[in-house]
Amino acid sequence: MTEVTTPRGPSLTDVATLAGVSHQTVSRVVNRHPNVSEATRRKVRAAISELDYRPNAAARWLATGRTHSIGILAGELAQYGPSSVLMGIQDAARGAGYFLTVVTLKDYSEAAVNEALTDLLNHGVEGVIAITPHVSALEVLGEVQGSTPMVTVGGGHGLGRDVALDQEAGAIAAVEHLVELGHTRIAHLAGPLDWVDAQRRLDGWRSALGKHHLGEGPVYQGDWSARSGYEAGLAVDLDGGPTAIFAGNDQMALGLVKALRERGCRIPRDVSVIGFDDVPEAEFYEPSLTTVRQEFQDLGRSCIEVLIDRSGGVAMEGESLRPRLVVRSSTAPVGGHRR
């Protein structure tokens, strides 16, 4: 941007003049219309490459009203989940001939969400994918009425199209694994409850406990970070407290384990810990972490499918992908230490 004026390249007309045809013919060649004789097609092609002509997207957009771009409204992109989803979206979008314009939110206020959305729409995106698993952001988005199609990720708010992993099922699988191991006092280390994901996982935990007629263990409150897991670990009652803890994500599980061990508690002998997400490192944590695997990339791909949804009628309201339990070494039968 050292240059103040963007130099303009050759236009359709320039090519046309050089090739000795009309601009429309050039346009036809560029857009691969049939009904252009082989001879002129060749002439035009030659002129195009000689001038190094490239179509002006602005003019196209203006003339056709189409931009071939999709807007991404994202919160935290530095986290494993969201950034993986983005990769999946990118992949699928490219395949479908779309571009991605990304805007991240500075906070989750209504103002910020609206501003970001407006920006995106002003830039002509043909669809919006919101990777903002934040309750308040989703509420704002849910109220937006627009002709531009929108897909939210993991909202499950019942408003409009939403693509989500079935986190409740994942949480249930986690808890049932613990139940099978004989645990009866199962605590939960929740993520920030204004995140939909945290809410879903909490719900799953609760419903699985109910199903097995178990009382609810304590719920610790974290913020997804390993540090918050560590702090929760310092607060756990080691004497008659939970024998198993289901953490809302792997990072918190990591911190939790760290604190518990520092307090002389052996994992999984004294306390079983289970995480969520299956980040690539989870297998190498100490002990290797039992967790629930989420296929974030698939989720991203689904977003594009739902958004583009050429199939028309097929209602896929609430597409859902099922997470999978991955058993490793941080969970063990209850009471190992009493044997």
Added chain:
Amino acid sequence: MTEVTTPRGPSLTDVATLAGVSHQTVSRVVNRHPNVSEATRRKVRAAISELDYRPNAAARWLATGRTHSIGILAGELAQYGPSSVLMGIQDAARGAGYFLTVVTLKDYSEAAVNEALTDLLNHGVEGVIAITPHVSALEVLGEVQGSTPMVTVGGGHGLGRDVALDQEAGAIAAVEHLVELGHTRIAHLAGPLDWVDAQRRLDGWRSALGKHHLGEGPVYQGDWSARSGYEAGLAVDLDGGPTAIFAGNDQMALGLVKALRERGCRIPRDVSVIGFDDVPEAEFYEPSLTTVRQEFQDLGRSCIEVLIDRSGGVAMEGESLRPRLVVRSSTAPVGGHRR
């Protein structure tokens, strides 16, 4: 995209008619030109909000040649480093009034890089930031001649503008820390060497060893993943081998530690391990990981500064930010186990 035709919104002229002024006056109001009387300004504002008018970016672009958007060419975004850089860029770009159009590479071939770059340019980006620390990608980018300004992240290839963290300095700091602890047999677990970062860290390790007249320990080869670190850990010679290992990133360090421990090796007693990056979890690894902190977000912000570079003349070729050593518990004086 269920809608085939994008319905067009109201235009400047519509607003003008409603407000009873000329379209140019509306344009002036929208663009905050001075020299518009308060009265008309109000009328126009009212008309704008009544019609819910929003400026058409395509027309603007066509008329002015400016898009206010910056293209991001990215490789892996699902990794901590790159995605953090992106967050930093986004932040600074927003502040400077720019949008981000993101394209990820499907591979690092010349064809893929060129294709992505062309796509970006066709979409009218005013500048390009390449977050592709991959040697081959940077080579391709280095050869591109274009009027569009480009900034590469972490390349340090000496071609054009490049913003980088001084990874060599970081690596040297890491090694010197080990030297101070009395280690003399210091190995390196390198990242994939076609990544510039891996190369720089290897260079730093090598030069620090040279400076202290130490022989080079073995170099293990990883791919940034914890799994590759684990595999390297299985290959380490525990008998007369290195007493300290400098890993190319935290994830590999994690896997390395895991394998070493499984083989009965105590960390840091028998072997000290140091990582790189300081991912948020590193502090909670077991043992808490000594590492070198990189400020990725700052790096992202620098990109925008360099790209926009309003300051004109000030040559900031090779902007460099210095990483910082963070000492935790995975490193200890050599020979602890012999005491």
Added chain:
DNA sequence: CGTGTCATTGTGAACGCTAACAATTGGGCG
């Protein structure tokens, strides 16, 4: 040899905005 048909090519008018310039107003002042 006129006429209809098809394939190919050309013409003019949008699309919605900004830039440059022209026109109109209202004061201030000699």
Added chain:
DNA sequence: CGCCCAATTGTTAGCGTTCACAATGACACG
């Protein structure tokens, strides 16, 4: 009172495409 200047507003012409339609030419057929 006439003139000039500044502030405000309007007018016109692109920007580079595509779209709808018109024009041209070749060819077959009655």
